[in-house]
């Protein structure tokens with residue numbers, strides 16, 4: 001009885017660890033996938049146009065959540081809803097890992 005409980009715990013731990021491994025984003029894979037985004041969001045995630053948000057240096061969770069929400073309909077935008085529809089969860093994680101690693105524009109424009 002005791003041993004089977006330990007075995008169960010070990011299996012649960014292994015499942016948890018492998019789930020985390022697949023959950024991690026791969027920045028190199030994300031870079032390849034970002035070709036489809038560069039036209040609007042800029043070659044290095046820094047768009048020159050104010051209508052397209054800068055993705056470079058943004059928090060990874062934020063990027064992943066934004067993409068997930070476009071896909072689920074929680075966040076609506078005519079352009080991004082269509083784009084996110086074609087992305088898998090892993091695509092989103094890879095893209096988020098890629099953009100978060102890029103140098104962003106750290107200007108908060110806080111009032112003095």
Ligand code: HEC
Nearest residue numbers: 036037039040051052053063066067076077079080083095
């Ligand atoms: C045709 C232009 C276009 C393309 C291509 C495009 N986007 Fe976007 N993206 C936009 C616009 C416009 C917004 C702002 C939408 C809004 O107001 O919610 C946006 C918003 C986003 C946001 C939310 C940013 C924030 O600060 O909240 C993320 C993340 C994002 N795009 C990722 C991507 C990724 C990843 C790709 C490629 C797979 C991509 N986009 C391709 C136009 C584009």
